[in-house]
Amino acid sequence: MDPVTITDAREDTTSVSDLLVEFGGWLDRQRGLAPITVHNYCWHAEQFLTTLPQPTQVSVNLLDAGTVTAFMVEYCRDRNTNTAKSMARSVRSFLRFAHATGRTAAELWGAVPSPAAWHLASLPRSVPAADLERLLAGAARSRFTATGRRNYAMLLLLARLGLRRGEVASLRLDDIDWRAGELTVVGKGNRVERLPLPAEPGEAIVAWLTDGRPECKTRSVFTTLRSPGRPLTSGAIGHVVGTACENTGLDRIGAHRLRHTLATAMLRAGASLPEVGQVLRHRRREVDGDLCQGR
DSSP states (O other): OOOOOOOSSOOOOOOHHHHHHHHHHHIIIIIOOOHHHHHHHHHHHHHHHTTSSOSSSOOGGGOOHHHHHHHHHHHGGGSOHHHHHHHHHHHHHHHHHHHHTTSOSSOGGGGSOOOTTOOGGGOOOOOOHHHHHHHHHHHHTTTTSHHHHHHHHHHHHHHHSOOOHHHHHTOBGGGEETTTTEEEEEOGGGOEEEEEOOHHHHHHHHHHHHTTOOOOSOOBSSBOSSTTOOBOOHHHHHHHHHHHHHHTTOOOOOHHHHHHHHHHHHHHTTOOHHHHHHHHTOOGGGHHHHHHHTO
16 A cells, blocks of 8 residues: 555644644544543544654644554554553544544544554564664675675565565575566465565575585575585574674664564555565464564
């Protein structure tokens, strides 16, 4: 889903406090809510508004669906279900108010995902975009060695395709269709799926296979360098990620956070949860759990 572009909403630079007063009055008139409920809705709405790029002079008409969804995913990371539901109700109400008062042209309340099925406690933080690119750039500088070429290819599969480390470890030479530019991946539940192989990780794999991977009997794509060349384990791939972080001066991160970072970037770009789930290769009902548990 493309980000919603607001083209016919009124320009609004009302301060947060003034906007909340107006929102509270609207809740009282239109919804007939009790004062304590109005207070709670406004309190939650304030937390949402202060995350926008212009927290003191809010231009609500610049909101899009991706911003709304990304806020909810991040907010619910370490909240319990009841708190998440309260925020969801409040943000939906605020977005209805914004639409009713001409501040947004689109009906953005539909971009607030239901937190009912989210497993919130273990949602990992995504890696900041600058740190991710720093990590990959550091790995790219090590491509003059066989180890560096192998590790760079694995990092790209984790970061650009959102593969799990176990999926990278189990990748076999026969799983790559070079003519079609596709990978065959065996995911959770032994589900077999074909994924497009972008040029960047594809070229990195070629560099490893042609100038790095030792001759060996195993058909695994990623192997140890010492003879006889054994398949790498998922634990070894996690260690590669941690070492790459140390080499670039970053705090150690788990491989699963690269997967979650891809999902978060897609949400911020305006993708819906089902669209993210398609990339992560989950059935729709599993999408929220995957985002929240980094699976």
